[in-house]
Amino acid sequence: MADTYDLVILGSGPGGYVAAIRASQLGLKVAIVERERLGGICLNWGCIPTKALLRTSEIYHYMQNAESYGLKADNVGFDLAKVVDRSRKVAGQLNAGVKGLMKKNKVTVVEGVGTVTAKGKLSVKQGDKTVELEAKNIIVATGARARDLSFAKADGKVIWTYRHAMVPTEMPTKLLVIGSGAIGVEFASFYNDMGADVTIVEMLPRILPVEDEEVSAFMDKALTKQGIKLLTGTGLEGLAPSGNGVTAKIKHKDGKVVEETFSHAIVAIGIVPNTENIGLEALGVETDRGHIKTDGYGRTNVDGIWAIGDVTGAPWLAHKASHEGIIAVEKIAGGSPHQMDKANIPGCTYSRPQVASVGMTEAKAKEAGYELKVGKFPFIGNGKAIALGEAEGFVKTVFDAKTGELLGAHMVGAEVTELIQGYVVARQLETTEAELMETVFAHPTLSEMMHESVLGAYGRSIHY
Structure with missing residues (x-):
């Protein structure tokens, strides 16, 4: 006899496990199915362990350039095995954290390979054993995998x-x-x-x-x-x-x-969505080049089948998947969430220097027919950036000249992946240039460049 739930989620990445927690908070009986490790690619093989590696390389770079800070660091080197081990331990710690969250929120974790066999029915293969699950609603959150070159498959060696x-x-x-x-x-x-x-x-x-x-x-x-x-x-x-x-x-x-x-x-x-061999074809779930087609709430064309995260298309970002999961679950639970607005999803690149952005680029805004006011402020004009020894980069803001709407923000430089959220909040609140200009920014901080960029768009920049 099948185990019965209000909701079954296929995949436990940042979309799936966040959706499971929110569903439990809303009083739903939830099960989550995972074939590998809780937390999915992002936590185990993507966002988190790569940031651990990048932190190591950042510190190594500073050690090699210690003299510029008045310090001495001789015979600087690294142990590659320990570098990798630290990254894996960070991922392992967070994997354990997700396990704890599932237990805390009374989410049933079913390990195995899941297949949707019919509307409201899901089969999970666990070696020689098969577990049957039933639920009024199923969320597909199976993520994506790396795209291979057609003429050269990855061999893991070279x-x-x-x-x-x-x-x-x-x-x-x-x-x-x-x-x-x-x-x-x-x-x-x-x-x-x-x-x-x-x-x-x-x-x-x-x-x-x-x-x-x-x-x-x-x-x-x-x-x-x-x-x-x-x-x-x-x-x-x-x-x-x-x-x-x-x-x-x-x-x-x-x-x-x-x-x-x-x-x-x-x-x-790029990536390939994990939509094959999970039962979607037989149910007639519509896809576009492998990605599942959904509305702004995560609903597919088949009643009771929902999809979130990388399987639904760009942008392929963990925070987009998490937010989609919350929207879908709140809709399933009878709420009235806002539909997903992809224009307010920030993008971040954690290189050296970092890159972060939200909304339209200047070129896209022009193509859309807007009359623009554009502000740009360099890191070299910011006291905190100079003190940090990170004086390369800039902050750029793009406004609708007629309404003052913040159409987009683009940053490159130290810690901009942390700074971008200020502009994301501003867009979510539909803030205009007037509110941003009147906001007090702490001194000395890198965030002052955000203020100066806004001021610069209207010819009022103070320090440049």
Whole structure:
């Protein structure tokens, strides 16, 4: 006989486990099905362990440049195994935390491979055993996996996906990073700071192509200055293990194909949604290039089947998945949540320097027909940035000249992934330039640049 619940969630990533907790808070009887580890890719193999690695490389960079702070650090080095071990322990600690949250919120955890067999029915295979679950509503939160090159599958030895790049057994000497989105740039930044010779290949005209063009241009110069070789508008026509490394056939802008050998390559060309073999086809759940089609509440075209997170399409971000999960659950419980507004989802890249943004780029705002007022303030004009020794970067704000609406904000520099939330809140509250100008910002802080950028859009900047 099947175990019966109000809600069953397939997948325990940042979308699934957050949805489970909120559902329990709303009085629903909830089960969550997970085939690997609670917390999903983000917690175990993505957002969290990569930040642990990047923190290590950041400290290593500071140690190597201790003299600029009046300090001495001789014979600086690292133990790669310990670097990786720290990252895995951080992930393990948070995995245990999610287990505790499930227990605290009385969420039943069912380990195994889940398949939706009919509306309201889900089968979980646990080795030779199968468990049957029933629920009026099922949320699909199965996430996504790294996309392989069609002509070169990752082997975990010299051709890596992000999972391999997080647990290296040897340090790359000469690394090729294929793709310059957030994942590619973060790994390029980490390995470059740890001493590898890094090249990024990007087929589009600029790196971080979803970001504002000025941010991309700044990052191009910053990464190049750090020693990373950037090949934009460049294709990859071949990639194959050779000897002790990997040989790439790189097609440059002029059409010339050049072969170059690297010790390792990281493939960071996007993701593939995990929507196959979970029963969606038989139910007639609509998809678009593998991604499940949903409305603003997470509902699919099949009654009782919901979807959240990476399986539903861009942006492929943990915080987007979590928020979608809360919206879906509140709707299931009979509430009246706001529909998801993807325009208010911040994007962050944790490289050195960091990148963060929300809303429209200047180019997108112009394309949409807005008359603009744009403000820009440099880190070099901020006392706290200079004191930190982090005087490179800028904050840019884009306003509707007619209404004062904050259309977008774009930042590059130290700690901007923390600063961006101020502009996210401002957009959520539909704040105009007037409220932002009248807000008092503490001194000395990096956040003062946010104020100055707003003032600058209206010709009122004080310190620049």
